[in-house]
Amino acid sequence: MVSTLMSISPEEYENLKAYYDFQRKKEYNREQLRNAIAEMEERTGITVMSFDEIWSRMEEKDLQEAPNNWVPKDPKWRINGVE
Numbered sequence: 001m002v003s004t005l006m007s008i009s010p011e012e013y014e015n016l017k018a019y020y021d022f023q024r025k026k027e028y029n030r031e032q033l034r035n036a037i038a039e040m041e042e043r044t045g046i047t048v049m050s051f052d053e054i055w056s057r058m059e060e061k062d063l064q065e066a067p068n069n070w071v072p073k074d075p076k077w078r079i080n081g082v083e
Contacts, residue, residue, distance in 0.1 A: 028066035
């Protein structure tokens, strides 16, 4: 069963490692995109496209791997006791 609470237990993570690794990879890329959009808006004062518009055009091959030391901002993607 996939947890919807605050964080992922180490046992659940090991049982569903591929699923959680991919979800965490997507979350890392979402955070990176939000940060890039915010920085562009701050520098230029212009909003060209919304997060949803850009995210909907992203393909799996475009996703970057999260660094080993990355801690998700959203607690539901954190591994309990590790992050």
